[in-house]
Amino acid sequence: MARIVIDQVRKSYGALHVLKDFSLDIADGEFVVLVGPSGCGKSTMLKILAGLEEASGGTIRIGGRDVTDLAPGDRDIAMVFQNYALYPHLTVAANMGFGLKMRGTPADVITRRVQEAARILDVEHLLERRPRQLSGGQRQRVALGRAIVREPAAFLMDEPLSNLDAKLRVHMRAEIGALHQRLGVTTIYVTHDQIEAMTMANRIVIMKDGEIQQIADPETMFERPANLFVAGFIGSPGMNFLSARAQGGTTRLFGEAVPVPPGADGDVTIGLRPEHIEAGPGAVTFMARPSLVESLGSEKYIYFEAPDDNRPPGFLKQSEEDQRGSRLIARLVNAGPVRIGENVTLSFDPARLHVFDPATGKAIR
Amino acid sequence: MRQSLPARLFLYASVVLTCAVLIFPIYWLVVTALSQPDQLRQLPPKFWPDEPRWSVFGKILEERPIFLWLGNSALAALGAVTISMVVSVLAGYSLSRFRVRGGQSLGLFILTAKMLPATLLVIPLFGIFRMTGLIGSMWSIILAHATLIIPFTTWMLKGYFDTIPRELEQAAMVDGCSPLGALFRVILPVSAPGLAATALYGFVLSWSDYAYARTFLTNAQGNWTANLGITTMKGEYISNWADISAASILVALPILVVYLFLERYLVGGLTAGSDK
Ligand SMILES: Nc1ncnc2c1ncn2[C@@H]1O[C@H](COP(=O)(O)OP(=O)(O)OP(=O)(O)O)[C@@H](O)[C@H]1O
């Protein structure tokens, strides 16, 4: 177990800057998730931590020891790969014991620790098989087992669940969580799935283009996103964005005067989460004509056009998961019947609004 | 996949035809070996001799030092393959894994070397071996064959290593291996089928050589390889084709044995299951 301090790590491939001044202080036993879109440098950061990739600058300390120039095997870390990377020519038991064997651990100790890890992960009956005789979920467990038998100072996991089907993924997510509870080993987990990040992390690090956007616990990430990128990244369906003009602490949304933080002046981008729009009248009430209604049983997603004065800013790329285009989404729970083309009354609490500077993308509070 | 009857008939017919074309020369070799020398040129040809002359094998083994030749061929092939495998495992692995300045052009250079006909190198090699006093020794043929084999095996192995996920040696390094340790403990065991196929290929290249042996070993009778030995059986005025065919069969057998020995590695899909 160990504290990990990453200090101003940079990585460039020629003129391509893949990581820019990455600094992060991870407490002993913490579960930190690096999340961000594809190509933002998550795997690169993890490989630098593991020593598989050399940083162009900066230092890394694990458990108070400067490991920046140490070989991967000397860093006392274990890594779980996206494709598991089990040794195909070795049995499951030999796979799990390989790291200990390389460190000269006596055979009886290896056997005992492999047995123990196998019991924790429920793969005892598979120990004599080879990786190709295992299912995807079993391989995943063996890969985790290979990491935990070493009893390392930290676990590094690079999208370990992305090769599993949706149901198994949810299951393994809970299992990794439980494993972390049980062992308390500092864990750095990479994913591009914000739901994995939100459910598993003690702290989330959101990255974009090699830069940290925000470091916060899941709740803060959701409640107080630092900028437009984070606001749009976290949450499903993603946050609605509206453009407006603020003056003297108020702005107009849906034709109504709405209070905004005093720092907001001139053009602003307003964020409003779909789940913060409610059916029926409230603090700020407006009418909407749904152009699409998706019902998921207990909840409904309602798509409607934003008023002309508040058209979403064009520069914002909307969430890829939904087809809202320039429309807004409301997520209504236990609402009455809603029909396409028939006006409904909706409302929101202005305290739930997020206000951003459209030029810098930074949150205005 | 289900096919219509005509399609299947066509498929089987092609298979039979292909096999026939491939096997006929071998069949004819056997027929020639077993026929009386004076029956060889008769018309119409006989497709199986009336009295197969099985004694021909015993006769040529007595008359010619076939086992010595086979031993020399084996020594040359084993030596050349050993050198080639050591060199090309390291070279192929570096070409596959490391991006170094000039690595690309080096790889292309090796590829070009592969395209040159082997005979092109006979004269320069002769010069080199003359200077170093290796003409006539087994080393000349071992080294010459290695130069022939290495470009091929390096590229074959590079291609094979390219199919092995990098994460495998990264996992090994996190587990405490040095880069070379990862190569020997993980990559090579996983590559067993590729190594076997490559070694077999090199073995066949060396075994089937004639030009090098003819140039470097002609004056050292004790070091004649099988191919060189057989051609000396072809006299200037009389050639006993039955004997030559019988000797050729004996020389082809070891390749068959090596193939059977390596077959289980060649077929194995050992990398399956390392990842998803
Ligand atoms: N060896 C390399 N040479 C040049 N560029 C590289 C190299 N490795 C990675 N990159 C670049 O670095 C950037 C970050 O890559 P990285 O693999 O860290 O992304 P990622 O965040 O893990 O993405 P994903 O979610 O797709 O795995 C990418 O733009 C990639 O093209």
Ligand SMILES: [Mg+2]
């Ligand atoms: Mg990645």
